[in-house]
Amino acid sequence: MSSGKFTNADHNQIDKFLNKVLERFKDGRLTQGETTSLLAEFIAQVDKDNYGGARYWLHNPEGILDQD
Numbered sequence: 001m002s003s004g005k006f007t008n009a010d011h012n013q014i015d016k017f018l019n020k021v022l023e024r025f026k027d028g029r030l031t032q033g034e035t036t037s038l039l040a041e042f043i044a045q046v047d048k049d050n051y052g053g054a055r056y057w058l059h060n061p062e063g064i065l066d067q068d
Contacts, residue, residue: 004049013058017042020061030065038065 006014021038024030030038045054057064 004051006051006054010055010058013055017058017061020065024065 018039021030021035025032025035042054042057045051045057
């Protein structure tokens with residue numbers, strides 16, 4: 001599962017991850033800066049062809065979003 005492209009299941013997880021991030025922003029649990037940083041870090045994983053790292057984010061969003 002470390003191939004250089006996302007599967008359909010990955011795309012579904014991306015949707016869920018983005019919804020969680022944006023919901024936390026909407027609820028005030030994340031600032032605009034925190035939201036931007038989280039999304040930029042996820043995009044950087046993909047940009048660096050680190051699909052394993054990106055998938056970790058998708059399958060463990062609570063752990064990543066709850067970090068201080």
